[in-house]
Amino acid sequence: MNIGYARVSTIGQDTAIQEASLRALGCSILYMENISGKDTNRPELQRMIDNVQAGDVVYVTKLDRLARNTKDALFIADALKDKGVGLVCMDLGQTDINSDFGRMIHTVIAAVGEFERKRILQRTQEGREKAMANGVKFGKPVDDELHTSIVDCWNRGMNKKAIAEHIGCSRTTVHKVIEGI
Incomplete structure (x- = not known):
């Protein structure tokens, strides 16, 4: 059975585009949630891992929808592989991540994504510190x-x-x- 997993991080975001892509692939069951991907303790992700069965294939539109760091991405892939479930990431050319080639690509892309996320956080912090040094005040204005x-x-x-x-x-x-x- 084809199963889809979609995730967005913030309340203002919507899973509609991911949902449409997953349905177009023939995913009959979708697990969707609005929660940060910073760890694997996500209700719908856990429910999906618990419910999948050998022979199922889980589809995600992008690797960062599944996990934000390499360790978590590999943990999820291993949990699915141990159950005999395939994992296909659409932005990796629909390669099964649990194949040898897919595993290599998956690991590299996950590591690059984790690196980029850390760089964004670092640049954000540097920008905030520079703004504060220049007298910019953050937060609600004083009444x-x-x-x-x-x-x-x-x-x-x-x-x-x-x-x-x-x-x-x-x-x-x-x-x-x-x-x-």
């Missing part, structure tokens, strides 16, 4: 009126909980303002 009200209440002897209730903001906001005085 000067709210800030002044919190400080006034604090100076009058009100506790943080009372200030939050009086002004109508969170205790966390009150705490951050007071700690910043």
